[in-house]
Amino acid sequence: METLWFCLVAFLLAGYVVLDGFDLGCGVAHLLIARTDAERQSVLRAIGPVWDGNEVWLLAAGGTLYFAFPALYAGAFSGFYLPLMIVLWLLILRGISIEFRNHIRSLVWQPLWDVVFASSSGLLAIFFGAALGNVVRGVPLDGQGEFFLPLWTDFTAGPNAGILDWYTVLVAVAALCAVTLHGALWLGLKAPGKLEARARRLASVVWWPTLATVIAITFASFHIQPHLRASFEAHPWFDVFPLIAVLGLAAVQVLNTRRRTLGAFLGSCVFLLGMLASVAAGLFPYVLPATGDPRLGLTVFNSAAPHYGLQVGLYWFIPGMLLTFGYFTYTYRSFTGKVE
Amino acid sequence: MDALTLHRLHFAFTITFHYLFPQLTMGLALLILVLKTMGLRTGNEHYHHAARFWAKIFAVNFAMGVVTGIPMEFQFGTNWSRFSKAAGGVIGQTLAMEGVFSFFLESSFLGVFLYGEKRLSPKAHWFAAFLVFLGSWLSGFFIIATDAWMQHPTGYVLGPHGEIVLSNFAALFTNPWLFWQYAHNMTGSVVTASFVMASTGAFYLLTKSHEEYGRTFVRTGVIAGVISTTLMAFPTGDGQAKNIALHQPPTLAAMEGLFHTENGAPLAILGQPDVEHQRLDNPLVLPNALSFLTYQRWHAEVRGLDAFAPERWPDNIPLLYYSYHIMIGLGTILSGVMVLGALALGLGRLYTLRPLLWLVMLMAPFPYIATTAGWITAEVGRQPWLIYGVMRTATGASARVSAGNTLFTLIGFMGIYTVLAMLFLLLIYREVEEGPEHAV
Numbered sequence: 001m002e003t004l005w006f007c008l009v010a011f012l013l014a015g016y017v018v019l020d021g022f023d024l025g026c027g028v029a030h031l032l033i034a035r036t037d038a039e040r041q042s043v044l045r046a047i048g049p050v051w052d053g054n055e056v057w058l059l060a061a062g063g064t065l066y067f068a069f070p071a072l073y074a075g076a077f078s079g080f081y082l083p084l085m086i087v088l089w090l091l092i093l094r095g096i097s098i099e100f101r102n103h104i105r106s107l108v109w110q111p112l113w114d115v116v117f118a119s120s121s122g123l124l125a126i127f128f129g130a131a132l133g134n135v136v137r138g139v140p141l142d143g144q145g146e147f148f149l150p151l152w153t154d155f156t157a158g159p160n161a162g163i164l165d166w167y168t169v170l171v172a173v174a175a176l177c178a179v180t181l182h183g184a185l186w187l188g189l190k191a192p193g194k195l196e197a198r199a200r201r202l203a204s205v206v207w208w209p210t211l212a213t214v215i216a217i218t219f220a221s222f223h224i225q226p227h228l229r230a231s232f233e234a235h236p237w238f239d240v241f242p243l244i245a246v247l248g249l250a251a252v253q254v255l256n257t258r259r260r261t262l263g264a265f266l267g268s269c270v271f272l273l274g275m276l277a278s279v280a281a282g283l284f285p286y287v288l289p290a291t292g293d294p295r296l297g298l299t300v301f302n303s304a305a306p307h308y309g310l311q312v313g314l315y316w317f318i319p320g321m322l323l324t325f326g327y328f329t330y331t332y333r334s335f336t337g338k339v340e
Numbered sequence: 341m342d343a344l345t346l347h348r349l350h351f352a353f354t355i356t357f358h359y360l361f362p363q364l365t366m367g368l369a370l371l372i373l374v375l376k377t378m379g380l381r382t383g384n385e386h387y388h389h390a391a392r393f394w395a396k397i398f399a400v401n402f403a404m405g406v407v408t409g410i411p412m413e414f415q416f417g418t419n420w421s422r423f424s425k426a427a428g429g430v431i432g433q434t435l436a437m438e439g440v441f442s443f444f445l446e447s448s449f450l451g452v453f454l455y456g457e458k459r460l461s462p463k464a465h466w467f468a469a470f471l472v473f474l475g476s477w478l479s480g481f482f483i484i485a486t487d488a489w490m491q492h493p494t495g496y497v498l499g500p501h502g503e504i505v506l507s508n509f510a511a512l513f514t515n516p517w518l519f520w521q522y523a524h525n526m527t528g529s530v531v532t533a534s535f536v537m538a539s540t541g542a543f544y545l546l547t548k549s550h551e552e553y554g555r556t557f558v559r560t561g562v563i564a565g566v567i568s569t570t571l572m573a574f575p576t577g578d579g580q581a582k583n584i585a586l587h588q589p590p591t592l593a594a595m596e597g598l599f600h601t602e603n604g605a606p607l608a609i610l611g612q613p614d615v616e617h618q619r620l621d622n623p624l625v626l627p628n629a630l631s632f633l634t635y636q637r638w639h640a641e642v643r644g645l646d647a648f649a650p651e652r653w654p655d656n657i658p659l660l661y662y663s664y665h666i667m668i669g670l671g672t673i674l675s676g677v678m679v680l681g682a683l684a685l686g687l688g689r690l691y692t693l694r695p696l697l698w699l700v701m702l703m704a705p706f707p708y709i710a711t712t713a714g715w716i717t718a719e720v721g722r723q724p725w726l727i728y729g730v731m732r733t734a735t736g737a738s739a740r741v742s743a744g745n746t747l748f749t750l751i752g753f754m755g756i757y758t759v760l761a762m763l764f765l766l767l768i769y770r771e772v773e774e775g776p777e778h779a780v
């Protein structure tokens with residue numbers, strides 16, 4: 001039962017990364033490729049009707065984590081207090097910059113929100129990447145399942161590491177690249193004319209740094225987290241997840257150069273899912289490893305809620321998510337094709 | 341200030357700010373549905389136009405609700421981690437259900453409702469409006485279920501080490517506290533939306549602009565307002581007060597400023613509680629009224645604060661007393677204004693009686709004050725418990741987050757929210773000024 005809920009929470013988080021990932025990527029690409037006001041409006045229109053729904057995946061993941069793994073939710077959220085508060089501020093800025101930009105026509109109003117939108121999206125990608133890096137590296141949990149991390153200390157990934165150290169910064173850069181690629185591919189799909197061409201060019205350019213940073217974080221992760229290495233050695237079939245990720249990433253470049261925009265975007269989805277699945281499988285049963293004594297780490301089993309709650313949770317979660325698939329199919333269907 | 345106080349202020353500030361927006365969302369969703377229904381029934385394009393105008397206001401307000409709501413969800417973990425670890429297995433259920441059943445619904449169909457009018461048939465567009473309404477009212481339901489559980493926990497057992505374990509899922513929803521709290525709170529949202537709509541209409545009539553819409557807005561607002569303000573006091577407010585009398589008696593005594601147990605307790609209309617001397621200064625009271633309202637008997641015994649050990653007293657009695665009296669006082673005034681409006685409507689004078697229009701226009705901020713005061717009553721009244729009778733507030737905050745870090749983020753939120761509030765008012769003012777004809 002605990003493992004099932006672990007998979008469900010992981011699924012919601014993966015849904016968030018794939019869906020809101022392209023919103024964030026559009027934000028990063030925004031100032032890079034959209035020059036005129038009309039083009040910038042097209043970028044916003046490419047995510048306008050869906051970004052809020054996409055963001056709800058994060059909330060649903062948070063809520064589900066809360067009731068299925070309360071000890072993990074409590075420990076991780078209070079331990080990552082500062083970066084989470086910064087994420088909240090960035091989410092606020094991102095949301096209002098999308099919603100407020102087009103209400104007033106003025107030579108200062110729109111450029112202001114464009115810059116806010118682009119920078120908050122980029123920083124969000126960086127912070128989410130760093131968060132993933134922290135989970136893989138582990139945190140200094142005490143016997144109560146609690147910890148508190150400062151934003152940075154000396155940037156070594158040792159026992160006194162902060163939120164940002166060389167490893168987590170590396171993951172953050174990889175996340176920024178991957179999300180930019182993802183967003184550019186979405187714009188390739190939705191944007192009209194010249195903007196589409198520029199988006200596809202941006203995608204083929206950021207593909208290279210994405211590849212390079214992904215290789216780098218793969219090696220670094222095995223080096224930093226011994227449990228990861230041990231799990232992959234113990235279960236050789238786990239190798240399918242990284243393999244899927246590699247195939248997805250390769251497909252992106254091949255299909256993008258052939259102008260198969262939908263295929264390229266889906267390739268990027270597969271890439272992101274493969275990467276996340278590799279991490280989840282490799283860390284299992286840990287959900288938040290400890291840097292000192294590994295026995296202090298939080299696992300799926302020692303942080304889960306009692307059995308009855310998990311059992312009844314299934315009765316509403318499954319119908320609820322089926323309904324949600326219905327809404328998403330309906331809204332994305334009615335929103336197919338290029339904007340404008 | 342110590343870390344606990346700062347965590348409390350942090351949560352109180354951000355939730356108070358958040359709640360300013362959902363209350364309008366929920367009430368307005370209903371009123372927009374009313375306008376859409378009238379448009380569909382009468383076939384008159386005027387109502388669809390009016391609905392489109394309110395949909396634009398709704399969208400800006402909704403965006404504010406979304407961006408201020410996300411911090412709320414996170415703060416259970418960031419600021420109240422001990423509480424979350426202990427109770428997450430129970431209240432996490434209702435919080436997660438809110439995400440799965442209402443936020444997905446609302447956010448998906450708001451886009452359809454706002455951008456889809458040209459593509460959809462009028463009936464389908466009405467249905468999109470209905471789904472937005474349903475989503476926002478469900479959202480209110482699940483969050484109130486969460487709060488009601490903290491006020492009056494049900495469906496749980498205590499484990500051997502004092503853990504709080506869910507034992508009966510259905511009991512989360514048959515909680516007797518939930519019914520009245522939900523009914524009262526949702527009616528309050530309709531009050532807010534009625535005043536906002538009537539006030540906008542009055543503004544148009546007074547400035548002689550968009551007068552045709554002005555009349556529709558004042559009329560709709562006054563009719564919805566007279567119904568909802570009445571329901572506020574009876575039966576919903578009364579239902580809440582009876583729940584408190586039954587389940588949180590020290591809270592009732594503090595709310596009413598009743599320091600001593602009395603047979604035939606008076607109802608305080610005015611007066612300042614003096615906790616040190618255990619009395620009410622400058623009292624103006626209705627004799628025996630509190631006994632009657634609570635137990636329907638003029639001489640029933642109502643227990644005062646002296647009947648309870650001081651550790652069970654709410655820790656801020658004056659704040660509790662004042663916020664409760666502000667809510668009730670404003671409730672009476674708001675209801676009076678709406679009754680006057682309804683009388684004028686009946687006499688055919690509503691659109692021309694300028695003093696009344698001025699009054700209606702200026703009343704718009706007061707429902708917000710009443711709802712905020714109501715929530716302060718509920719939350720301060722629950723003290724010193726975080727989960728009534730089960731867990732003390734002092735044991736719930738995150739242990740590892742220092743006072744300095746909490747103060748830093750509290751100041752950060754204050755800064756961002758001040759800017760947000762100014763931008764919000766600017767945008768709403770511009771939408772109102774441009775008027776309904778401008779809405780495409």
Ligand code: HDD
Pocket residue numbers: 491521522524525526528529531532572573576577578580581584667668670671672674707710711712713714715716717718719721
């Ligand atoms: C327009 C707003 C408004 C108005 C006019 C009133 N209320 Fe109210 N009241 C609320 C808005 C509100 C609220 C914001 O919706 C609260 C906060 C918590 C809740 O569920 O509803 C609330 C809470 C609340 C509580 C505390 C519940 C608790 O501790 O959980 C009581 C006892 C009452 N109300 C009673 C009344 C009575 C007797 C009123 C008579 C006129 C009244 N309210 C008018």
Ligand code: HEM
Pocket residue numbers: 348349351352355356359420483484486487490711712713715716719720723725726733
């Ligand atoms: C329905 C959802 C709500 C939930 C689950 C909730 C929960 C909480 C929690 C966990 C705390 C901190 C612990 C404490 O101090 O007791 C708190 C405090 C507080 N909340 Fe709420 N709250 C809700 C709605 C609101 C709203 C809408 C307001 C708006 C005015 C509000 C006003 C306050 C205040 C003033 C405090 C501080 C009380 C004190 O520390 O004395 N709450 N609430």
Ligand code: HEM
Pocket residue numbers: 052055056059355358359361362363365366401402403404405406407408409410411412413414443446447476477479480481483484525
């Ligand atoms: C601690 C308590 C609360 C939490 C954790 C919370 C959480 C949230 C979150 C995460 C959102 C954004 C949803 C989205 O992205 O679409 C939101 C919006 C909303 N919340 Fe809250 N909320 C709280 C209190 C309340 C209360 C007391 C009510 C009303 C009874 C309420 C009603 C709503 C509604 C209707 C929305 C939709 C957006 C809007 O109305 O502007 N919330 N809330």
